[in-house]
Amino acid sequence: xxxxxxxxxxxxxxxxxxxxxxxxxxxxxxxxxxxxxxxxxxxxxxxxxxxxxxxxxxxxxxxxxxxxxxxxxxxxxxxxxxxxxxxxxxxxxxxxxxxxxxxxxxxxxxxxxxxxx
Amino acid sequence: xxxxxxxxxxxxxxxxxxxxxxxxxxxxxxxxxxxxxxxxxxxxxxxxxxxxxxxxxxxxxxxxxxxxxxxxxxxxxxxxxxxxxxxxxxxxxxxxxxxxxxxxxxxxxx
Numbered sequence: 001x002x003x004x005x006x007x008x009x010x011x012x013x014x015x016x017x018x019x020x021x022x023x024x025x026x027x028x029x030x031x032x033x034x035x036x037x038x039x040x041x042x043x044x045x046x047x048x049x050x051x052x053x054x055x056x057x058x059x060x061x062x063x064x065x066x067x068x069x070x071x072x073x074x075x076x077x078x079x080x081x082x083x084x085x086x087x088x089x090x091x092x093x094x095x096x097x098x099x100x101x102x103x104x105x106x107x108x109x110x111x112x113x114x115x116x117x
Numbered sequence: 118x119x120x121x122x123x124x125x126x127x128x129x130x131x132x133x134x135x136x137x138x139x140x141x142x143x144x145x146x147x148x149x150x151x152x153x154x155x156x157x158x159x160x161x162x163x164x165x166x167x168x169x170x171x172x173x174x175x176x177x178x179x180x181x182x183x184x185x186x187x188x189x190x191x192x193x194x195x196x197x198x199x200x201x202x203x204x205x206x207x208x209x210x211x212x213x214x215x216x217x218x219x220x221x222x223x224x225x226x227x
Contacts, residue, residue: 004159035217040126042205043160043217058214090159104215108159 002027006091006109013081014117021076021112023091031097032074033058033106034066036087043090049074050097081116088113121208121218129224130196138191138221140206147209149182149189154203196225 004025013019025032033048035058045058049068063085065077074093078085092106124139140149148167152160164173166182166189173180177200179192193200206218 040219042121042123042219043207045214048214092159103165104209105162105165106160106215108161110158 002107004091004093004107004109006089006112008112009110010113012115012117015082016080019078019081019114021078021089021091021114023074023076023109024072025074025091025093025107026072027093027095027107028071029093029095029107030071031095031104032068032091032093034064034074034076035090035092036060037090037111038087046076046089078114081114083116086114086116121206121216123204123206123218123221125221126219127222127224129226132197132225132227133195134225136193136196136223138193138204138223140189140191140208140218142187142208144208144210145186147186149186149209150207150215151180151189151191152205152207154205155201160203160205193223196223198225198227201225 007022030051034046035043037043044060046060046064047058047066049055052068052071055066055068068074089112091109094104094106098104122141130136150165151163153163154160164180169186170184171182177194181190201224204221207215209215
């Protein structure tokens with residue numbers, strides 16, 4: 001089944017304890033992205049990757065890191081989590097990012113709910 | 118930063134009622150998408166509109182793109198409990214990003 005898989009789905013941690021949220025897709029998609037979802041704010045992009053070894057900041061990158069060493073994986077790293085990073089995180093992918101087009105169809109993972117105490 | 122405002126933020130209605138959700142911006146979109154998100158899941162694409170004035174229908178859901186491509190609406194006819202969820206619009210401005218709206222949470226009671 002074609003899908004985007006995120007782990008863990010739920011995590012409670014403490015301030016300053018490094019954590020990684022993994023994201024893997026089995027669709028050979030070039031483009032991958034991380035979003036955070038907070039009430040009343042919709043989905044805000046953290047980082048995205050156009051292809052292997054190509055990453056760029058989204059709208060809210062502070063406090064996060066990413067890497068794209070393989071096409072299928074795009075982990076989100078919180079080096080020193082803080083309570084304001086408590087949120088619902090989504091990874092998404094699409095085959096390729098088409099500029100000036102409505103052809104971009106994102107497939108989302110099921111989400112990772114993170115609580116930082 | 119481009120903003121997409123959705124209204125209303127919350128909507129609770131009875132089964133069989135009609136409703137409209139709005140998505141507005143001061144900027145012109147190159148394309149506009151609507152997603153539905155159910156609890157415990159990620160958003161799922163419903164439709165993409167790309168031409169000003171375009172109307173698309175998906176069963177009881179009608180999507181309209183404004184003539185000036187600055188706004189969009191989603192109309193649901195005879196809502197059913199299965200329509201319950203968070204509805205998100207998302208706009209592209211000819212960049213490498215997709216900007217999501219603030220969301221409308223719909224609850225349809227039997």
